[in-house]
Amino acid sequence: MWPLRLPPLPEPWAYFTDWRDLLLAAVGAVVVTLLIIWWRQQTRHWFRVCAATFLAGLLMCISSFYLFVVPPYFASCPQGCPGWRGYPLPIARIGLDGVSRVAPVDFAMNLFMLWLLWLGASLIWTLLGMGFQWWRRTTRARLFFVLVVAILPWALMPRLLEPPQPRATGEDLRLAVNARRAAEFTYRITGLWVQRLALEDIRTAAPAQDAPATFSQSEVKQVCLRGYTYFYIPWRRYRITLDPSGVTALSLTQVPLDGSCWR
Structure with missing residues (x-):
């Protein structure tokens, strides 16, 4: 102080x-x-x-x-x-x-x-x-x-330093961590080309029409991540849809860098 x-x-x-x-x-x-x-x-x-x-x-x-x-x-x-x-x-x-x-x-x-x-x-x-x-x-x-x-x-700097991203706390931090883990380990986004994922935003959305019946009364969580490749060059965005509990990843959608991540 x-x-x-x-x-x-x-x-x-x-x-x-x-x-x-x-x-x-x-x-x-x-x-x-x-x-x-x-x-x-x-x-x-x-x-x-x-x-x-x-x-x-x-x-x-x-x-x-x-x-x-x-x-x-x-x-x-x-x-x-x-x-x-x-x-x-x-x-x-x-x-x-x-x-x-x-x-x-x-x-x-x-x-x-x-x-x-x-x-x-x-x-x-x-x-x-x-x-x-x-x-x-x-x-x-x-x-x-x-x-x-x-x-x-x-x-290889993206491997060492965090890119700019919103500072999530509480429940949003948990959702961001789960979405990043799903992108890295379930969908294998990071690796040889994509070096780092940064949080862009989080929102709550209505479940898809073909979602299981257990989701009909609940809203799913969606997390938008921005991927960086070598030399910190932005590569693509990824929209991760999580179940209502925010634990299990339901789908991954690749989104261009321009425009909204939610369209």
């Missing part, structure tokens, strides 16, 4: 960033400065390195607007909650009307975070390259080094 209650940052300049995030950004600015100083001591092309990492962070920040989408949801939020776009930090809020609004402060925070990650990654890659004695290796060995050290960790 903060000793002082600071006013929130004004909208529409910021929807998600608060004063604590700005304080952490100040600490990150110190780290960025130290990384830039380190690069200045290593090479006279330090400015190119900083500019290239900044450009990479900018491209990833813009791409995250389209790749990482959490639509407005009702899971653990009966009145409806706005969604967001962006990763690792949200940069735009999606209202219940479906309109996305980008906040400059949120965008700058996400860009700064990605730039810091790229600068840190460039430092790690350089140190590993020195230990690998890059300048003495053949072209084939260098390509293998880049594959193992740079490409594969980014490609």
Whole structure:
């Protein structure tokens, strides 16, 4: 808890960033400065390195607007909650009307975070390259080094980090866990191609016409999951229908990324 209650940052300049995030950004600015100083001591092309990492962070920040989408949801939020776009930090809020609004402060925070990650990654890659004695290796060995050290960790990142998703609690959390288990173990969705499933929303629906008679007086549960493949690229959505108790999966329907998950 903060000793002082600071006013929130004004909208529409910021929807998600608060004063604590700005304080952490100040600490990150110190780290960025130290990384830039380190690069200045290593090479006279330090400015190119900083500019290239900044450009990479900018491209990833813009791409995250389209790749990482959490639509407005009702899971653990009966009145409806706005969604967001962006990763690792949200940069735009999606209202219940479906309109996305980008906040400059949120965008700058996400860009700064990605730039810091790229600068840190460039430092790690350089140190590993020195230990690998890059300048003495053949072209084939260098390509293998880049594959193992740079490409594969980014490609398998969905296995390590959770994608953006609503924070379900209570009964909705139980339904989300059961639906994800059914998708992974019953329907074998995850594996070689789909690396991660993220919750998108949960709803209660009337049972299908061909449902068992025991369901005629009950409503089934439906959970929408978003699948991510390598490099955190969205692949497809999956609508899992659970029985009224929310334990047993009844069906799985693949849904395109665009449009509603419930149609």
